[in-house]
Amino acid sequence: MDAKTKAKYDARAKIIKALAHPSRLYIVDMLTEGEKCVCELTEKIGADMSTVSKHLSILKGAGLVSDEKRGTQVYYTLSIPCVLTFFGCIEAVLKDSALRQVEMSGACRR
Amino acid sequence: MDAKTKAKYDARAKIIKALAHPSRLYIVDMLTEGEKCVCELTEKIGADMSTVSKHLSILKGAGLVSDEKRGTQVYYTLSIPCVLTFFGCIEAVLKDSALRQVEMSGACRR
DNA sequence: CATATATTTGGCATTATAGCCAAGTATTAA
DNA sequence: TTAATACTTGGCTATAATGCCAAATATATG
Structure with a gap:
């Protein structure tokens, strides 16, 4: 695999990796209903908020979701x-x- | 997340995980042209054949490809x-x- | 049968992921 | 300013994924 081909599949894999986790899939599914704050996602998933926050930053890093802070809450949306x-x-x-x-x-x- | 929901997203994640690797994405892409033997895939990817074989078994385990042995070679196809x-x-x-x-x-x- | 080729499997070291806790930041409200 | 809430980040341990080598298996061929 030459460097250019590798770069292409690395980039694609990064995005798919971001989706390759049950909680992150669940998040994406929930976001299809519309934006949700971290607190709501955390409650539904039932994990530590720090864990959910890290999942969200992985999805964001892959360009799959975007976030907006309103007051003390952060709302995530499917990009x-x-x-x-x-x-x-x-x-x-x-x-x-x-x-x-x-x-x-x-x-x-x- | 209740047990049923967890099972649902675990199953989905398993399949996406199988795709979450540059070499495996490359394999899937190559297989869109038609069946290929392990030797050909190995040559294109440029890794050890044992490594490629393991990638293929992951794709097969996820139900994404199927294999058929003909003579001493094994041909893989997109399912x-x-x-x-x-x-x-x-x-x-x-x-x-x-x-x-x-x-x-x-x-x-x- | 011996040998060569194609593939898979076992084993191991290396690296990446996951998830919790604790600590830090930001915003709001008293 | 103090306190409370929402969130993120750092750090750590546990687990999983990767990739090579060596060995095992299967099939064809001399």
Whole structure:
């Protein structure tokens, strides 16, 4: 892999890595309803606020969310709506895997 | 996050994690052209074959690729074409980030 | 059978991630 | 100014991911 190709896939991987965590996926999903403050996200996730804050900074660093401070609270918003198209495909992969498992077990029974 | 919600996002995260690596993204991209043997992928990536083999087993474990042995070679294929829709969005995120950076530097100059 | 090629697996050292606590910053309110 | 709330950052430990080498497996070929 030459340097240019590597840079291309490194950049893409950075964004996907930012999404590669259950809490961060949950955050993205919640943000599809509209902006949310850290406190609300923290409550729903059920982790330490510092942990959630770090998750948010990873998403922000990847350019997936943006933040706005209003008073003492910080509100996060999805920057790029197309992230949603991900979930449809992910679900397709999961369904396909489930289907394969059923087929496998069926084949073994005969 | 209750157990059911956690399971849902864990499952999704597992698939996204499988994609969250430059070499694996490169593999997926190469497989869009059609099936490829491990030797060819290894050559293009330029890593140890054992490393590439492990990457492939991660993709396979996530249900993203399937393999078929023919003779002494193993050919890998993309299982689910919608993975491609990912890249479009990823590029959109990257472009958006680049745009923001330009805007920022412009704002500072004035 | 011996050898060569293609691939996978085990093992290990290195590095990266995750998550909690404690401490720091910022804003609001008393 | 003091106190309270919301959030971020630093630091630390635990766990997971990466990548190479060596060894094991499978298949083809002489």
